[in-house]
Every structure is written in C-alpha cells, then in structure tokens.
Amino acid sequence: MTDVRDQLKRPVRDLRISVTDRCNFRCTYCMPRETFGRDYVFLPRDQLLRFEEITEVARVFAGLGVNRLRLTGGEPLMRKGIEQLIGWLKEIDGIDEVMMTTNGSLLVRDAEMLVAAGLDRVTVSLDSLSDEVFMAMNDAGFSVATVLEGIAAAAAAGLDPVKVNAVVKRGVNDGEVVALAEHFRGTGHIMRFIEYMDVGTTNGWRLNDVVPAREIVATINGKFPLEPVDPNHKGEVARRYRYKDGAGEMGVITSVSQPFCRDCTRARLSAEGQLYTCLFAGKGTDLREVIRTEPDKLGDVISGVWSARSDRYSERRSEASLPFPKVEMSYIGG
Ligand code: SAM
Numbered sequence: 001m002t003d004v005r006d007q008l009k010r011p012v013r014d015l016r017i018s019v020t021d022r023c024n025f026r027c028t029y030c031m032p033r034e035t036f037g038r039d040y041v042f043l044p045r046d047q048l049l050r051f052e053e054i055t056e057v058a059r060v061f062a063g064l065g066v067n068r069l070r071l072t073g074g075e076p077l078m079r080k081g082i083e084q085l086i087g088w089l090k091e092i093d094g095i096d097e098v099m100m101t102t103n104g105s106l107l108v109r110d111a112e113m114l115v116a117a118g119l120d121r122v123t124v125s126l127d128s129l130s131d132e133v134f135m136a137m138n139d140a141g142f143s144v145a146t147v148l149e150g151i152a153a154a155a156a157a158g159l160d161p162v163k164v165n166a167v168v169k170r171g172v173n174d175g176e177v178v179a180l181a182e183h184f185r186g187t188g189h190i191m192r193f194i195e196y197m198d199v200g201t202t203n204g205w206r207l208n209d210v211v212p213a214r215e216i217v218a219t220i221n222g223k224f225p226l227e228p229v230d231p232n233h234k235g236e237v238a239r240r241y242r243y244k245d246g247a248g249e250m251g252v253i254t255s256v257s258q259p260f261c262r263d264c265t266r267a268r269l270s271a272e273g274q275l276y277t278c279l280f281a282g283k284g285t286d287l288r289e290v291i292r293t294e295p296d297k298l299g300d301v302i303s304g305v306w307s308a309r310s311d312r313y314s315e316r317r318s319e320a321s322l323p324f325p326k327v328e329m330s331y332i333g334g
C-alpha cells in the first residue's frame with residue numbers, strides 16, 4: 001500500500017461512492033422540487049459507472065490507503081443489483097468496512113439481501129418523528145413509520161446498531177431534537193444530528209437556518225445529561241456524547257460551527273465517475289474517461305489528484321473566493 005498524502009499531509013482513508021443521482025424523496029434541503037421536478041434530467045444509465053468500474057476505482061483507492069467504503073446517492077437502494085456491487089467491494093484487499101447511507105424507505109424490502117451480500121453497517125436518515133414535519137421535509141409523502149420499520153428491519157437482519165441521521169433546520173425541525181434523542185436512547189441505535197450545510201446551490205441555505213451543534217447538545221443535555229466520548233478513529237466526523245444514565249450514545253456533526261477539515265480523509269466518487277476531494281468542490285476529475293480509455297493510468301491519476309489536494313472549505317466558508325457553483329448533495333452523496 002502507498003500511503004498517499006495531500007498538501008496538508010492528510011491521508012485518504014474513506015471513499016464515499018454515489019451509485020445514483022436519483023431519489024424517491026425530495027428533501028427540501030437536498031433536492032428541492034422547484035429544481036428537481038418532473039422536468040429535471042437525471043444521468044442517463046450509460047453514463048453511470050458500471051459496478052465493475054466502481055470496484056476498480058475502489059481497488060485503486062484501497063492501494064492508496066482507503067479502508068472504509070460508503071455507498072450513497074441519491075438513494076442508493078434505487079440502483080438495481082446493488083448487492084452485487086457490495087459483494088465485489090467486500091472482496092477488495094484492505095477494505096475493512098462497506099457501509100451505506102439510505103433514507104430507509106426500501107430497507108424492509110432490502111435489509112436481508114444487503115446483509116447477505118456483506119454490508120457491514122447502515123446509516124438511516126430520519127429528520128423527525130412527527131409525520132407532519134417529516135412529510136414537509138421529505139416532500140414525497142413518506143411516513144415516519146416507513147423509516148422506523150426500515151430501521152427495525154435493518155437491525156433484525158443484523159445491521160445492529162443503526163446510526164440515525166437528522167439534519168436540523170431552524171424553525172423546521174429544531175423542536176424535534178429531544179423527541180428523536182429520547183426515541184433512540186436505550187435502543188443501542190445512535191442518533192446523530194447534522195448541522196444544515198450550504199452544499200450545492202439550490203437549497204437556498206442561510207446561516208440563520210443552521211442550529212449550531214452546541215445548542216443541540218445543550219438542549220438534549222437539559223433533559224438527558226450527557227458527557228463527551230473520545231472519537232473512535234482520527235477523521236471521525238461526529239462528536240460523540242454518552243448519556244450519563246447509561247442509555248447509550250448520540251453524536252453531532254459540526255461541519256458549519258466547528259469545521260474538521262484538518263482531519264478530513266474522505267474522497268468522493270459521483271455516480272458518473274467524477275472524483276471530488278471536498279463536499280463543497282466546484283469541479284471534479286473525470287475517472288470514467290480514464291477507466292474507459294487508459295485504465296492503466298487510474299492509479300497515477302488518483303494519487304496525483306489526492307497529492308495536489310488542499311481543500312478546507314468549511315474552515316474558509318466566509319471567504320469570497322470560494323468555488324461557485326458547488327456540486328449538489330444528491331449528486332455527490334454527502
Ligand atoms: N438518500 C440517502 C439519505 O438521505 O440518507 C443518501 C444520500 S443523502 C445526500 C446523505 C446524507 O446527507 C443524508 O443523511 C442527508 O440528510 C444529508 N444531507 C443532505 N443535504 C444536506 C444538507 N444540506 N446539509 C446537511 N446534510 C444534508
């Protein structure tokens with residue numbers, strides 16, 4: 001393994017793979033209907049990386065230091081045959097974990113198949129326990145029960161404990177935080193609250209909409225006392241807390257209020273094979289073209305891109321010279 005380092009001496013350890021830009025939800029903070037409506041043109045199938053091609057990119061990354069893979073989207077369970085990809089990714093030398101982030105709506109159908117294919121862990125997004133709030137946020141009529149049943153199916157199939165992600169938006173679901181924490185306390189599942197981020201250019205992000213993590217932690221601490229826990233590994237994005245009464249853990253992802261760029265070890269591959277070295281990048285590197293025309297060069301291209309990387313967008317958020325337009329969350333997968 002060649003341990004490639006970027007300009008800030010950061011290694012590459014995680015590869016997030018978006019397998020589709022399509023989704024059955026229209027979360028207002030991610031794929032607002034005004035942009036992602038009936039006329040929106042998604043990537044045509046022949047432009048998506050094939051599973052063989054994704055596996056090849058992941059294999060090269062494993063040779064450069066990646067040991068964790070995460071499948072995402074769009075909604076990753078909308079890509080047909082995903083279990084075959086999981087099986088191939090699991091066979092790569094150096095890969096310790098293959099994980100997935102999903103909206104949970106198809107987990108009742110798919111959980112057992114995912115476990116049989118070798119998926120190690122799943123993160124399910126759920127922004128509220130109130131149908132009214134949740135449906136307003138997903139804007140596609142999906143109920144809370146559908147997602148809770150998906151989480152239960154994942155746990156029953158062996159993906160226990162499940163991480164549950166909620167994006168917190170001021171005035172939309174900030175009143176839901178304690179109920180979510182309470183629901184998952186004591187279940188073994190880990191609730192994580194994400195600061196609403198200025199990803200992409202379509203969600204109309206404003207700093208006033210962000211609920212800082214310290215406020216979320218203070219709110220929960222007021223009802224269920226918390227204490228901080230050390231990170232599991234360097235580069236872990238969530239700050240972890242434990243309930244003092246022994247009811248387990250929760251976490252916050254502080255990308256806006258306390259950026260963690262200096263430990264950022266993540267690369268991102270879009271569904272059509274663009275490589276991004278930052279969630280907020282304006283531009284990627286076309287790996288599909290490389291695989292389809294000069295496959296022997298893939299290793300050199302990827303290590304060249306990582307070695308040149310100097311991204312630290314979240315630490316520089318307020319500067320004027322940042323890339324614009326930025327890539328959309330549903331395209332790059334979070
Ligand atoms: N569809 C899957 C899901 O929702 O879990 C996977 C893709 S989604 C883009 C990955 C994660 O990004 C989800 O947990 C979602 O809530 C989060 N996300 C999307 N837009 C966001 C934003 N503007 N700020 C913070 N998190 C966001």
Ligand code: SF4
Nearest residue numbers: 023025027030074103
């Ligand atoms: Fe779909 Fe996930 Fe984006 Fe919601 S956050 S629109 S579920 S990709």
Ligand code: SF4
Nearest residue numbers: 261264278279313314
């Ligand atoms: Fe990593 Fe970019 Fe996020 Fe900083 S802003 S933590 S470099 S993805």
